[in-house]
Amino acid sequence: MKLTDFSDDELKTKQSELLGAYSQFKEAALSLDLTRGKPCTEQLDLSNDLDGILEGFFLLQNGADVRNYGGILGIPEARQMGADILTLHPAQVMVGGNSSLTLMYNMIAHMIPRWNAEAKETNSKVKFICPVPGYDRHFTICESFDIEMINVDLLSSGPDMDVIENLLDKDPMIKGIWCVPKYSNPTGHTYDKETVIRFSQLGKIASQNFRIMWDNAYVAHHLTDSPAQLHDLMGESMQAGTEDNLVMLASTSKITFAGAGISFLGTSEKNLAAFEKYLTPQMIGFDKVNQLRHVRFLQGGSNLATHMSKHKNLLDPKFIMVQKKLQEALGDKGIAEWTKPEGGYFVSLDTLPGIASKVVELASGAGVKLTPAGATYPYGIDPENRNIRLAPTFPSLSDLEKALDVLVVCLELASTDYLLSH
Numbered sequence: 001m002k003l004t005d006f007s008d009d010e011l012k013t014k015q016s017e018l019l020g021a022y023s024q025f026k027e028a029a030l031s032l033d034l035t036r037g038k039p040c041t042e043q044l045d046l047s048n049d050l051d052g053i054l055e056g057f058f059l060l061q062n063g064a065d066v067r068n069y070g071g072i073l074g075i076p077e078a079r080q081m082g083a084d085i086l087t088l089h090p091a092q093v094m095v096g097g098n099s100s101l102t103l104m105y106n107m108i109a110h111m112i113p114r115w116n117a118e119a120k121e122t123n124s125k126v127k128f129i130c131p132v133p134g135y136d137r138h139f140t141i142c143e144s145f146d147i148e149m150i151n152v153d154l155l156s157s158g159p160d161m162d163v164i165e166n167l168l169d170k171d172p173m174i175k176g177i178w179c180v181p182k183y184s185n186p187t188g189h190t191y192d193k194e195t196v197i198r199f200s201q202l203g204k205i206a207s208q209n210f211r212i213m214w215d216n217a218y219v220a221h222h223l224t225d226s227p228a229q230l231h232d233l234m235g236e237s238m239q240a241g242t243e244d245n246l247v248m249l250a251s252t253s254k255i256t257f258a259g260a261g262i263s264f265l266g267t268s269e270k271n272l273a274a275f276e277k278y279l280t281p282q283m284i285g286f287d288k289v290n291q292l293r294h295v296r297f298l299q300g301g302s303n304l305a306t307h308m309s310k311h312k313n314l315l316d317p318k319f320i321m322v323q324k325k326l327q328e329a330l331g332d333k334g335i336a337e338w339t340k341p342e343g344g345y346f347v348s349l350d351t352l353p354g355i356a357s358k359v360v361e362l363a364s365g366a367g368v369k370l371t372p373a374g375a376t377y378p379y380g381i382d383p384e385n386r387n388i389r390l391a392p393t394f395p396s397l398s399d400l401e402k403a404l405d406v407l408v409v410c411l412e413l414a415s416t417d418y419l420l421s422h
């Protein structure tokens with residue numbers, strides 16, 4: 001029965017039951033963490049063969065020695081693998097170090113002098129569109145460059161394109177947009193074909209030097225046997241003549257080792273040449289030994305699907321557990337909605353308005369750390385205070401089960417308080 005249909009007396013009875021359950025959790029002195037989307041140890045173990053895989057062979061087919069300096073855009077074999085992952089031509093791809101975030105940050109740092117010059121001329125500020133809920137570290141990059149962020153709703157088809165087109169049409173200081181187009185962090189949504197095609201046209205509406213930051217962090221991270229299909233944005237953009245507006249990113253952080261993978265950046269050849277020039281004073285090259293290890297381990301990408309299905313086998317029970325627990329406890333109560341992702345690392349949970357932070361606080365009081373409410377929004381401010389990102393990959397299945405038991409009680413308790421006071 002819906003909690004929203006309860007009388008005040010029924011709600012009070014429910015509240016005291018929930019308080020009893022809550023104090024039992026407190027006594028149990030739990031220490032559980034559902035905060036960051038990290039792979040679990042068993043997932044990391046899937047890639048242990050990276051260690052020692054080169055067996056002393058450091059030469060590439062073109063004769064280059066990966067132990068030595070050089071090759072800032074990456075080894076050809078890894079550029080080809082990145083091109084296959086991102087559906088690009090190898091000449092459009094560079095391979096970086098262990099973090100695609102570093103490449104994103106550097107791309108913004110590379111663009112910011114141009115954007116700021118324009119902002120100064122017009123006495124305004126550089127702005128970015130941020131589909132929400134979204135990934136907090138994208139927002140942190142914007143904050144670090146003092147880029148103003150504009151929230152736009154992420155729908156199940158992708159960001160609200162009507163709103164985006166309208167904003168770009170009106171404001172020439174909007175210089176970019178963050179996207180996680182496949183199995184989005186945190187909702188799990190994949191942009192549909194019409195949305196992708198509309199993205200390819202944005203460069204025609206936006207002012208000069210507009211960049212779509214297409215962060216395909218979960219491109220290969222399926223949780224079903226029939227992976228979602230993401231339409232080819234570079235293909236569409238090249239047809240539309242807007243490929244300079246596109247920056248694509250991915251990494252092996254959640255394919256091999258989160259702390260020791262390789263990353264990819266894809267863009268037009270013209271942009272890549274300019275970015276190479278920007279990077280050159282910083283370094284002579286990224287870690288090519290690790291690039292070669294990855295090429296060997298993933299057989300140039302040809303065994304990527306098999307490897308990812310092993311991740312899926314480890315993650316499936318956890319994502320199923322989240323759905324089961326939420327459905328059992330909250331399915332008929334009318335107090336929460338949540339996503340059922342077909343890939344990626346997260347489940348996005350929406351509470352009644354105004355209580356997400358209370359739920360997180362209650363859970364913390366009972367020893368369960370949740371991602372801070374608001375983290376999925378720019379400036380850490382969720383205007384409706386409703387969204388909570390759940391990250392089920394890292395804890396063991398039994399810890400996850402305990403943490404979810406606590407979460408649902410905290411959510412029901414905060415909802416009961418809310419309903420009694422409204």
Ligand SMILES: Cc1ncc(COP(=O)(O)O)c(C=O)c1O
Pocket residue numbers: 037098099100101102135180185215217250251252253258263
């Ligand atoms: C959307 C998204 N992009 C990027 C990253 C981080 O990628 P990397 O480890 O390559 O820096 C994450 C990690 O959680 C993510 O969720």
